[in-house]
Each structure stands twice: as C-alpha cells, then as structure tokens.
Amino acid sequence: MGTLSERILNGSTGEYVDCCVDRAYVHDGTGVLTLEAWKNMGGRGIQDAAHLYVLFDHIVPANNSTTATLQHELREFACSSFLQFSDIGGGICHQLMSEGIVLPDEIVVGADSHTCTLGAFGAFATGVGATDMAAIWKTGETWFRVPESIGIHLSGTLTGSAEAKDLALTYVSRLGMDGASYQSLEFVGEGAAAIPIDGRLTLCNLAVETGAKAGMFYADDITVQYLATAGHTVQAQEPEPCTYIREIDFDLPDIVPVIAVPPRVDTVKPVSDLAGLHVDQVFVGTCTNGRYSDLARFARVVKGRKVAVRTIVVPASRAVLEKAIRNGVLMDLVEAGCSIGTPGCGPCLGAHMGVLGEGEVCLSTANRNFRNRMGVGGEIYLSSVATAAASALEGEITEPGVS
C-alpha cells in the first residue's frame, strides 16, 4: 500500500532511505564534473558499468576547443571503463533513456534536472548533481527522502488543438515554481490512462519546474505495449489506496493552448492573450517536445508553405531523425524553410547554435524561459508544437488551428 514513490523507494513518506540505483546517467555537461569528483574520491571502482550511461547531448558537436577537449576526456573514460556511451548525434539523454531502456519500478538517477521525464514509465526518476553521481558511480547507491506525493487527477481527453504541453504549462502555473518542492507528482485517473507515452513524457518533464522531485504515471497497458515494441516484457502497476498530501483535478476538455511568458515558467496565459506578438525565432525540439510525434505535427501544419521567421528544428534523438527522414517529415520541414540541427539539446541552454541576440524573442517548445537562458537580452516564450507551428508561419504568436 502506498504512493508509487513509497512503493518503489520501499519506505514511507518522510523516511530517509538508502537505495540501489538501477540506472544512472550523465551528459557531456555534468559528466565532466562527475568524472572530476569521482577521481577526487579516490578514483577507484565503478559499480556495475552496464547500468551507467554517458550520453552526449548538450553541446554537440563541440562548439570550441575547450568543450572538445573536455568531451574528449570524458569519451575516453566512458569507453575505457565500459560505461554505456552515446556520442554526438545520438540524442538527448532523457530521450535515449525513454527509447526502451527505463522500465517500470526502476530507480533512475540522472545528473540533469529533467531526469523526472522518465517517471512516465512508472519509474522513480530524479535528477542529482555531479558529486552525488560520482558517489553512485563508486557505490551503486544513493539516499533519498521518500517524498510526499500530490495526486493530479485527470479526467476526459484533450480536445481541439490543445496538447499535453498545454496541460503541462497549465499545471505548472497552478502549482507555481516551488509548489511541489521536494514532493512527487502522480498523474492518475481515466484521463491519465488515455494519454500516450509521448504526452506522459512531456507532462513528467515539466514536474521539476514546480520544484518536484519526480513526476510519475502508473505503468499501464499503454506502457506495456510501448515497451513490448522495444523487446521488454513488463507488468502494469496497479494503483493502491494511498495518501496524497494534496489533490488537484483537471478536466482535460477545459485545457486550451497556452504560453509561458518570460522569465517564469509559471506565468502562463492563453495564446489568444498574446496573439500578434512578434517573434524572431521559433525553436522546436528538446526533451520536452522534440519527439517524432512533435516533428510530424509541426510538419503537418507547415507542409507546402513557408515559415515567416527563422525556425530551428532539432530532433530529440537519432531514432526520431531516422523516422522523420523515412516518413518524409524531414523533407516537409526543410521545404518549408526550417533549419535542422544535430539531435541533442540544440539552442535550449544558450550555449551554441540558435543563441538569441539582445532584444530578440524566441518561441520555443522547451521547458524553461529563465532570463538570458538562450542568450543575453533574449526573451523566451514557451508553447506547444501546434502553437509554435502556427506562429512560425505568421512570424508572430498565433493561435493554432484545429488539425
């Protein structure tokens, strides 16, 4: 009996537990410091390299020789220590872990705050920093305080042009940027059961924007089927009676397309309130909305037309890119005038390609619009893919049509 977090962490809310970690991953950004901390801890011993992943996604390919040198060092270490390694172009760490690696009931730790994305599979997945990760490399274990859980009850289905992203921004605005600090979000109810895996990943992805430690869906038939295509046989998780610290209801038919206004993810307004606002760049991608279904949705809108502003599309992974090529989605995007980037984080963190200039406005499908994140003096508005597509065609924020 208990919340999903209590069941997976095997403890009661508020209790401190030591846990074996089932999978742990770093990227090119946090991996460098992890390696340094691990060496400083004595540099002896790697626990279970088969379950430790090093996935290059943040600045790929390297933007200058300093980055390249740091990446070289980490790459050499990952390969010589037999860690699971994905080089540039493989894709965003969270996306790769979602492509048939993370399984229900696992404890997954990533040295990146959006590790919570993987709660979509009924795993307990959370982010840590580099030094915590170094200790996991060394010991295979870490500690947690079992979080309180907030029950987010979903009913009905999304209608019109509303997407899971709109629901995600809506719940972030309802909870606020620290509304779920140290807690876990559990998405439950018949409305949750109807959301496909891609939407679940998007919803869990934004959990950390409320301060949450994890965002989770119960593994159900949809999860079992998704993982079966990746060759895994898993069991669904049956919800049990449990105590939530707080319960929130959303009627999905009430969700409308929304936008998060800079510089806060929880300042959320209907797209209609911002219609007509000029944008200089549209960015489609990231661990929030860079999946095949996102690219395909964007392509459906822009196919046969031309985007009116510079538009950068970055597939979340090589598998996404391959599928977009095979199904003609990529051709539609390129013909519409979009620029395509190497699978990875792309401009999301403002470190390379697609950096904004002073006073420029970007409409992005990502999860963060902090001040200066994509470039000093640039402003980031966050939206769904459908809103981004409609806006790219007009060069200004535009309500998506029903497609």
Next chain:
Amino acid sequence: MQGKGRAVCVGADIDTDLVIAGRYLRTKDRSIWIAHVFEDLDPSLASRLNGAVIVAGKNFGCGSSREQAAIAIREAGVVAVVAPSFARIFFRNAINIGLPLIECTITCNEGSPVTFDLTEGWVEAEGKKYSTRPLSAKMREILAAGGLVNYWRTHG
C-alpha cells in the same frame, strides 16, 4: 558548526541560470565561475561575496542541476546561504560540495552581520535569533566531512 558573515540580500526564485549562466559552464576553471557568478542578476554582486552570507527569498537554486552554481557561490567566498526554502537538487549539491545552507525566513539588511550555528540550529541577524530547520543526520555528516568527496575519501 558555527559561522558568520555580512548579509547580501537577493530575491526569490533565483534559478541556477542566474547563478552561473550556461555560457560559462564548459570549463573546469573555477576562476571563470567566480568571475561570472550572479552576472545576469547583478554584475556587481560577485565583488561583494567574499565573507558574505547570502540571504535569499524562497526556492533558491531552482532550475538546472548544474553543480557549478553551488561551487561558484562557495568559491566566491560565501559562508552560507539562508533562505525560507531551496530547490532540492541545489540543496543536495550545496551540502555535497560543503556549502552550508540554512532553511529559515529572516529579514535581510544588506551588509549587517549574520551569525549561525548549524549544530544547535539557529541563525542570528539584526539582534534577532531564529531557530532553523535542522539538516538530516546524513547531511550533517557530509557537511562535517567538508563535502561528499571528502566523505568518500575517508569512508571509501
């Protein structure tokens, strides 16, 4: 564990992009982080951090898991950070690298002395003593060792 410093006041919801921007992360050179800490919040802040106790609003350190944020603050000479609440990844990172965090709501008066005792669980500012939320036993142990690296050096 006792300490003291001069108050430096900052607002609520300070995210780690504001502590140290993404464009300065690709290095192991700590002097770069020290030079640019809080640059996008207030470029004059970095020069006032040596010997400071940062007194912040709620949810300090939200956003990215970048440990450089906690390291930059510590390396700039900050003695401790006091805030009503911290984002959880930042909280763990700070303790892991040996930067004391104090969960407490206090009034901040720029430049005035702030003293604290982590073991006894209090912080004092402007002649007022506040009791603070205690750290867990594990966190006290890590902090006492000077961070998780040292902890594992001695336990590993």
